[in-house]
Amino acid sequence: MSSEHVIEVRGLQKSYGLGAGAVRAVDGIDFTIERGEVFALLGPNGAGKSSTVEILEGYHDRSGGDVTVLGVDPQKLHGRGLLDWKARIGIVLQSNTHDNVLTVRQSLTQFASFYPNPREVDEVIAAVGLSEKADARVNKLSGGQRRRVDVALGIIGRPELLFLDEPTTGFDPEARREFWGLIRGLQAEGTSILLTTHYLDEAAQLANRVGIIAAGRLVDLGRVGEIGGPDARVPLVRWREPGAGIREQRTHQPAALVAELVARLGAEPAELEVIRPSLEDVYLQLIKKTPTELADEREGVAA
Numbered sequence: 559m560s561s562e563h564v565i566e567v568r569g570l571q572k573s574y575g576l577g578a579g580a581v582r583a584v585d586g587i588d589f590t591i592e593r594g595e596v597f598a599l600l601g602p603n604g605a606g607k608s609s610t611v612e613i614l615e616g617y618h619d620r621s622g623g624d625v626t627v628l629g630v631d632p633q634k635l636h637g638r639g640l641l642d643w644k645a646r647i648g649i650v651l652q653s654n655t656h657d658n659v660l661t662v663r664q665s666l667t668q669f670a671s672f673y674p675n676p677r678e679v680d681e682v683i684a685a686v687g688l689s690e691k692a693d694a695r696v697n698k699l700s701g702g703q704r705r706r707v708d709v710a711l712g713i714i715g716r717p718e719l720l721f722l723d724e725p726t727t728g729f730d731p732e733a734r735r736e737f738w739g740l741i742r743g744l745q746a747e748g749t750s751i752l753l754t755t756h757y758l759d760e761a762a763q764l765a766n767r768v769g770i771i772a773a774g775r776l777v778d779l780g781r782v783g784e785i786g787g788p789d790a791r792v793p794l795v796r797w798r799e800p801g802a803g804i805r806e807q808r809t810h811q812p813a814a815l816v817a818e819l820v821a822r823l824g825a826e827p828a829e830l831e832v833i834r835p836s837l838e839d840v841y842l843q844l845i846k847k848t849p850t851e852l853a854d855e856r857e858g859v860a861a
């Protein structure tokens with residue numbers, strides 16, 4: 559087992575229920591996460607992301623395969639060993655209930671007391687952009703502000719390994735960008751991060767590598783710029799052809815095609831675009847979904 563891997567997953571399986579009605583949520587997936595890496599686990603609703611992550615967090619037992627997290631199998635931990643291991647990880651769950659009557663500062667101070675080497679409470683409050691709300695009760699905050707409290711609680715213990723399950727759901731665009739800055743700062747300090755998100759731009763911004771799962775199986779795994787293989791990334795040139803409407807052509811040499819168009823048309827091609835497929839485009843090809851279906855999925859998650 560390599561000490562450079564904070565997470566190792568081999569042949570992981572998770573089924574819910576028994577017999578004919580059993581749901582095979584995770585069906586034999588393999589991946590590793592290196593120390594200091596941000597790894598994004600992507601996939602449509604019901605793909606098995608949360609089931610996988612919750613096994614790694616020690617919340618569920620698996621049905622098959624091998625798992626180590628910070629060098630140990632979470633399923634085999636108990637007592638002092640379990641507490642020591644938990645103190646080294648930070649968790650931001652998909653939905654935390656916030657009938658919390660404490661203030662933001664009180665919640666974080668209480669949480670900080672559970673860890674041997676916590677971060678400074680006011681620094682964390684500032685890092686998640688809640689300084690003005692530090693003395694407000696958590697149950698009086700907006701949805702997006704409460705999500706920031708979740709993130710603050712996840713990082714207060716100075717975790718070596720941070721699990722972020724759809725962390726920016728409900729964030730406004732500016733807050734999402736601030737959050738990305740926070741995550742980059744944590745990575746620069748050496749924190750390893752497992753992120754799940756339905757925002758493909760977020761994964762592209764933050765992750766070193768991504769794993770895409772669908773129906774409990776790994777569809778692809780690799781660096782953000784390489785996922786889907788070279789054929790998935792062929793640029794598309796689009797322009798308006800006089801008398802023929804919108805035309806488009808995929809080519810590895812977009813500059814040459816544009817030069818040819820300019821020469822042929824004798825002018826700047828109207829509405830010219832050179833589009834490089836984004837991680838979202840590649841993801842959609844891999845899991846064969848339309849952008850509308852993906853947008854519906856995001857709304858469902860945000861609801």
Ligand SMILES: Nc1ncnc2c1ncn2[C@@H]1O[C@H](COP(=O)(O)OP(=O)(O)OP(=O)(O)O)[C@@H](O)[C@H]1O
Binds near residue numbers: 574582602606607
């Ligand atoms: N406690 C449970 N009991 C029965 N089935 C479950 C349970 N939890 C999850 N499942 C099923 O397992 C499959 C995978 O669910 P999971 O929550 O892991 O997906 P996900 O990729 O995290 O989805 P989402 O993007 O919607 O959060 C789904 O078919 C789901 O219905």
